[in-house]
Amino acid sequence: MAKLKWGMIGGGEGSQIGPAHRLGAQADGLFEFAAAALDHRPEQGRAFAQELGVSADRAYGDWREMLQAETARPDRVDLVTIATPNSTHFEITKAFLEAGFNVLCEKPMTMTVEEGEEIVRVAEASGRICAVNYCYSAYPMIRLARAMVREGEIGKVRLVVTNFSHGHHGDATDADNPRVRWRYDPAMAGVSGQFADCGIHALHMASFVCDDHVKSLSADFASTIPSRELEDDAMVNFRMAGGTVGRLWTSSVAIGRQHGFDIQIFGETGGLRWMSEQPNQLIYTPVGGRTQIIEKGEGGIHEEAQRLSRVAVAHPEGFPLAVANIYCDLADAIRGETRDGLPGAEDGVRSMAAVHAAVESAKGEGAWTDARPPMFR
Known part of the structure; x- marks a missing residue:
């Protein structure tokens, strides 16, 4: 080919x-x-x-x-x-x-x-x-989590908790570093800093795994380094169209945290957890049962996870190969084989609507705000 x-x-x-x-x-x-x-x-x-x-x-x-x-x-x-x-x-x-x-x-x-x-x-x-x-939605074990939710293996999802918090912008003496400063400058970053930079990855992940869309949210923003015009820490509560409750924390001043991206999904009959710093594992707990660690590459897991796993069990796959999985899905789509997990323009506009809703909510002291783009209301 x-x-x-x-x-x-x-x-x-x-x-x-x-x-x-x-x-x-x-x-x-x-x-x-x-x-x-x-x-x-x-x-x-x-x-x-x-x-x-x-x-x-x-x-x-x-x-x-x-x-x-x-x-x-x-x-x-x-x-x-x-x-x-x-x-x-x-x-x-x-x-x-x-x-x-x-x-x-x-x-x-x-x-x-x-x-x-x-x-x-x-x-x-x-x-x-x-x-x-x-x-991040193209990591094999995230595709497995989505498949397990879709197939009802943890029942109806009640609650999703996610965060993307690191401490690499926590040094106030480094605030004028050009690689850092632009992220908190409205002229370059737009209306939001940390939430638009990292928080929307966590929000998209919640929507992706739960197979649902954010309907409304309530946000609290903070600029913990006074020279910053935009927020470097945010807490966002949200509700999804299907009734799932969501909690999200994102920060760039959480000194001691490195990448700090993880998600937990709590359903009626079980729970799942994935952490970006241990991306080869999905932690699964059935209600009343023992916690299990599902390893990338092991036998018997969902085809969608197997398809995007390149190396044998116990061998790590990292960020560049998650990006590579996006390109695999794109190649299939360009050749006419649509891939369900490929994030598209609708995901992009939903994320931006959530960013603007969070900014409006934070200015309104956490008032609940419609997070949907007008075209999808």
Whole structure:
């Protein structure tokens, strides 16, 4: 089977997320890295793309040059990944979708709900795929948790508790570090800091595993380092359309926590727990029974988890391979085999609606607020 052609915008030299995409896209031999516009500095971007093996004629200076040239090519790329600063996601995603390209956009998909709804409409009109990189949902044991919930193995879900809390921005003396400062600057990050950066991963995970959508929420935001305009800690209570109660904590000042992303799902007949720092295990407790540890790669687990497990039981699989699983699902989808777990534009706009609802709620001292995009109310 011929490789699909892949292009990348952003994620250049020194980028945090760029290497994960390049590893993930090429891990299974499904995509060829064919085109790139990697840096806002044209010459540096062209040079780095060629270092990575992109031919000189497809190493572009910016995304507009890439869009124009790739649109005219008979061998245009099959998928474009957008890993640029948040404020540029909407414009670039919309332009490539309208030109007939499939897109994988880093989160957040847009800065506003209105932009998110526009992307949903453009994707539908173009007939192209618009995926959003909620890659944690592609860990094999998260796919297993979703399958167990869907198949009723823990009964109706009553409660979901999730958090994404780390301490890497907890040093006030580091507040002016450019890699940190932009996350709390409304001009660059938008209306929310930590919740929009990490909290929406936890919120999407709750929706994904519970197979449900957040309907309303109540939020409390705090900027614990006074120089920050946006929050670095947030607590969000939420209710899902199916009645599930949700609790979410997200923080960047929790010194001592490293990655700190986990989720617990409590149903009528059992409970599940997954932790990103031990991603190969799903902890399952049936009501009245003993706690069990289900290992990635062991026999007899759900096909969806087996499909995305690459190495034998007891061997770790980490973040880049979770990203690779997103690319596996994208390759299948581009070839016409739809994958149910692939996060799309609807997930992107629901996340942005929840961010804006949380900001409104926090300003209103925790008032319960509708978290749904207007188009889905």
